Amino acid sequence: MRSIEKRVELLRVIAHPVRIRLLEELTKGVKCVSDLEEFLEISQPNVSQHLAILRQYGVIDYYMDGRLRCYFLKDPIIPDILEILKKDYIEELPAPACCPVTKKGKYPGRREVQRR
Amino acid sequence: MRSIEKRVELLRVIAHPVRIRLLEELTKGVKCVSDLEEFLEISQPNVSQHLAILRQYGVIDYYMDGRLRCYFLKDPIIPDILEILKKDYIEELPAPACCPVTKKGKYPGRREVQRR
DNA sequence: CATTTATATTCAAATATAATAATATTTGCA
DNA sequence: TGCAAATATTATTATATTTGAATATAAATG
Numbered sequence: 001m002r003s004i005e006k007r008v009e010l011l012r013v014i015a016h017p018v019r020i021r022l023l024e025e026l027t028k029g030v031k032c033v034s035d036l037e038e039f040l041e042i043s044q045p046n047v048s049q050h051l052a053i054l055r056q057y058g059v060i061d062y063y064m065d066g067r068l069r070c071y072f073l074k075d076p077i078i079p080d081i082l083e084i085l086k087k088d089y090i091e092e093l094p095a096p097a098c099c100p101v102t103k104k105g106k107y108p109g110r111r112e113v114q115r116r
Numbered sequence: 117m118r119s120i121e122k123r124v125e126l127l128r129v130i131a132h133p134v135r136i137r138l139l140e141e142l143t144k145g146v147k148c149v150s151d152l153e154e155f156l157e158i159s160q161p162n163v164s165q166h167l168a169i170l171r172q173y174g175v176i177d178y179y180m181d182g183r184l185r186c187y188f189l190k191d192p193i194i195p196d197i198l199e200i201l202k203k204d205y206i207e208e209l210p211a212p213a214c215c216p217v218t219k220k221g222k223y224p225g226r227r228e229v230q231r232r
Numbered sequence: 233c234a235t236t237t238a239t240a241t242t243c244a245a246a247t248a249t250a251a252t253a254a255t256a257t258t259t260g261c262a
Numbered sequence: 263t264g265c266a267a268a269t270a271t272t273a274t275t276a277t278a279t280t281t282g283a284a285t286a287t288a289a290a291t292g
Contacts, residue, residue: 004133007201011131016280017124030212033239046281048240063211067238067289072212076205084200085123089192095179096146096188132250149269162251164270183259183268 013057014081018042018050026060027079032068129173130197134158135166142176143195148184 002010014020018040025031025039037047051071054060059078062071073079118126130136134156141147141155153163167187170176177190189195 001202001204004136008131008133008136010201011127011136015124015127015131017120020120020124020127034237037239043282044239045241045283049281052240061211064289069239070212073209074211076207076209077200077203080200080203081197084193084196085126086117087193087196088117091192093189093192095177096186134250150267153269159252160269161253161271165250168270180259185269 009057010059010075010077013053013059014078016050018046019054020082020085022047022050022054023059023073023078024082026071026073027082030070030072032065032070034068036071125173126175126191126193129169129175130194132166134162135170136198136201138163138166138170139175139189139194140198142187142189143198146186146188148181148186150184152187 014023021040022036025036031039033044033047033051036051037044040047051060051062055062059073059075060071061074062069064070130139137156138152141152147155149160149163149167152167153160156163167176167178171178175189175191175194176187178185178187180186
């Protein structure tokens with residue numbers, strides 16, 4: 001199991017609008033840098049910067065195809081996370097009813113959920 | 117479906133060692149601030165700051181129990197994400213074999229994965 | 233072998249995030 | 263009403279992240 005630090009690291013790497021779109025695109029298949037540049041509509045150096053971050057954390061890798069670098073997904077957790085993020089959740093989790101298990105929670109007062 | 121921006125926002129909110137531990141703890145049940153302070157071993161104001169961020173983005177909510185604030189999970193995606201992050205993935209995703217679908221990829225050269 | 237194509241790296245400026253310390257607010261109770 | 267417990271807010275400082283501009287590198291081609 002990944003350590004807390006590794007889990008945070010992974011989330012931080014995915015948590016960027018360019019990188020999440022880039023990863024969505026790579027779940028569909030291999031892409032070279034100029035393909036990604038066209039798709040993402042950002043500058044080529046910026047694409048390379050984001051690719052470098054993703055590669056640095058082991059999320060993606062590439063192979064050479066002539067002078068192209070063809071990038072692909074490497075970490076198998078990525079498609080799973082991206083899928084969950086796209087899923088629709090209809091209901092909020094139910095507010096716990098009464099008498100929760102907090103260490104100090106012995107008060108008899110109202111227990112309705114407060115709204116601000 | 118959440119927009120890209122909302123997905124990034126959610127990931128950024130979870131992607132912090134204190135907040136991920138806090139959320140793990142809340143998946144087990146309701147907790148008041150001083151319970152969390154003890155569990156997280158950080159200062160009370162800092163606990164409140166992290167709780168405020170999580171609440172601001174609709175991830176958690178609370179109800180009053182006397183002078184306690186009892187916090188609980190609200191966004192149903194949280195347990196799912198936390199579960200995936202803890203899952204063990206044995207294998208890396210397979211490197212695509214030959215002839216990938218890149219727009220410019222017409223080169224006949226070697227296609228083995230390069231290692232640095 | 234010089235040029236072109238594809239991509240990467242470096243640096244600096246702007247912005248965002250986090251922790252700490254100090255203080256404020258709210259609630260229940262004597 | 264006044265005090266204490268529980269929690270929140272604010273300001274400050276330190277640090278990290280992001281982008282754009284400029285430049286560098288590496289491979290193929292003529």
